Amino acid sequence: MNADDVQVIGRxxxxxxxxxxxxxxxxxxxxxxxARKEWPGKSLIETVVALPLVMPxxxxxxxxxxxxxxxxxxxxxxxHIFGAEIVFTWKxxxxxxxxxxxxxxxxxxxxxxxxxxxxxxxxxxxxxASPARVFMxxxxxxxxxxxxxxxxxxxxxxxxxxGATVLVAGNIPGRTTTMSVAIYSDIQLDHEGHAYExxxxxxxxxxxAILFSNQFSKxxxxx
Amino acid sequence: xxxxxxxxxxxxxxxxLEVDLTASGQIIGIFGNSGAGKTxxxxxxxxxxxxxxxxxxxxxxxxxxxxxxxxLHPEHRGVGYVPQDLALFPHxxxxxxxxxxxxxxxxxxxxxxxxxxxxLEIEALLDRAIADxxxxxxxxxxxxxxxxxxPRLLLMDExxxxxxxxxxxxxIPYLKRIxxxxxxxxxxxxxxxxxxxxxxxxxxxxxxxxxLRTSPPGEIFEATTSMALKPGIYGEP
Numbered sequence: 537m538n539a540d541d542v543q544v545i546g547r548x549x550x551x552x553x554x555x556x557x558x559x560x561x562x563x564x565x566x567x568x569x570x571a572r573k574e575w576p577g578k579s580l581i582e583t584v585v586a587l588p589l590v591m592p593x594x595x596x597x598x599x600x601x602x603x604x605x606x607x608x609x610x611x612x613x614x615x616h617i618f619g620a621e622i623v624f625t626w627k628x629x630x631x632x633x634x635x636x637x638x639x640x641x642x643x644x645x646x647x648x649x650x651x652x653x654x655x656x657x658x659x660x661x662x663x664x665a666s667p668a669r670v671f672m673x674x675x676x677x678x679x680x681x682x683x684x685x686x687x688x689x690x691x692x693x694x695x696x697x698x699g700a701t702v703l704v705a706g707n708i709p710g711r712t713t714t715m716s717v718a719i720y721s722d723i724q725l726d727h728e729g730h731a732y733e734x735x736x737x738x739x740x741x742x743x744x745a746i747l748f749s750n751q752f753s754k755x756x757x758x759x
Numbered sequence: 760x761x762x763x764x765x766x767x768x769x770x771x772x773x774x775x776l777e778v779d780l781t782a783s784g785q786i787i788g789i790f791g792n793s794g795a796g797k798t799x800x801x802x803x804x805x806x807x808x809x810x811x812x813x814x815x816x817x818x819x820x821x822x823x824x825x826x827x828x829x830x831l832h833p834e835h836r837g838v839g840y841v842p843q844d845l846a847l848f849p850h851x852x853x854x855x856x857x858x859x860x861x862x863x864x865x866x867x868x869x870x871x872x873x874x875x876x877x878x879l880e881i882e883a884l885l886d887r888a889i890a891d892x893x894x895x896x897x898x899x900x901x902x903x904x905x906x907x908x909x910p911r912l913l914l915m916d917e918x919x920x921x922x923x924x925x926x927x928x929x930x931i932p933y934l935k936r937i938x939x940x941x942x943x944x945x946x947x948x949x950x951x952x953x954x955x956x957x958x959x960x961x962x963x964x965x966x967x968x969x970x971l972r973t974s975p976p977g978e979i980f981e982a983t984t985s986m987a988l989k990p991g992i993y994g995e996p
Contacts, residue, residue, distance in 0.1 A: 655846040658807050661833035662840040663860025663908045
């Protein structure tokens with residue numbers, strides 16, 4: 537493993553961690569709204585959020601490229617406000633990871649909210665608690681393991697992201713190359729040995745993430 | 760307590776609750792078989808469901824009046840609720856469950872943790888986890904938690920339905936103690952005639968979302984045969 541590999545691994549872990557942090561509050565809020573409330577357009581939002589699970593990642597990447605590109609609505613807005621470009625930078629890697637891992641977070645956290653007996657929240661209200669206090673003292677503590685599991689799944693999915701990333705961020709050594717993209721590139725260039733090295737590291741990282749998630753869900757006693 | 764429900768109407772997917780009644784007594788039973796609308800009625804009184812129309816008052820306190828667009832949210836009603844599954848908070852200790860709605864600083868709070876724990880004999884359980892309690896202990900903790908919020912009215916939704924007969928008759932004296940010690944009026948849902956006869960002053964008989972009659976329990980259960988109601992309207996024998 538050379539210095540470039542360390543950089544690639546660091547970039548992959550960093551962008552995956554950042555994308556998970558960015559989507560976490562939105563994912564938890566959306567999961568709660570989907571689990572606990574009825575609102576117009578709920579089915580549409582549910583479907584849109586699930587799309588990256590079933591669409592080819594490259595197709596999702598193409599949509600992102602059109603949105604985030606120099607002439608795309610989001611790209612123009614970001615250029616106007618921050619004077620920065622997104623595509624073919626590390627920010628595009630984060631964006632692709634965030635979009636692809638968002639459904640994993642939402643689905644896992646939504647299940648965690650749905651598992652909580654709504655009677656607990658109702659009784660807390662009758663005991664004088666405001667909706668905000670009920671959320672902070674009943675809903676959140678009971679869903680915390682599911683939320684952490686959702687975050688780990690999203691992080692693990694982001695680590696392995698390839699299709700959308702390669703389209704919006706490309707494979708620019710020292711700037712946007714992630715582990716998945718580096719493995720693909722090594723295979724293309726007939727550097728099989730190096731590809732297997734990175735594959736082994738990817739497997740260890742994914743294994744550790746899932747192990748952590750499983751262990752975490754066993755901690756904290758019974759619900 | 761004078762309990763008034765005027766022209767109350769709650770529409771659900773396959774069910775219509777329509778109630779118009781006045782009942783008086785310290786413990787008013789709501790009696791009927793499954794699907795009669797007993798739990799829905801309690802949820803409306805607790806503020807957990809919003810009916811399409813109607814007015815609810817307990818003595819002089821107006822809980823809801825659709826015409827005047829008055830709707831007190833559950834946290835402002837001062838109504839204690841013990842659901843059938845008790846809904847004890849599993850991640851909190853017994854003590855934290857009990858003090859969740861307790862406001863010891865409130866001048867009007869005449870009910871103390873020590874008093875309730877003494878009356879319901881749960882002092883030894885205070886530092887235990889909910890998962891470590893037996894069925895009867897959970898029952899008493901749920902009663903105590905509702906009492907400690909100093910409610911104006913207690914709503915009990917078949918609190919003894921999940922207990923076997925032996926345990927049920929051990930818990931009933933505690934309910935009588937609550938009645939005698941704390942003098943908090945109660946709406947007591949049950950489909951068991953013996954519980955209603957034992958505890959209630961008045962009984963509202965419900966079927967199919969409607970109130971059939973309101974009378975003292977003695978009259979209701981004597982009237983069963985002469986009214987020729989369907990078997991099962993009074994639940995199990």
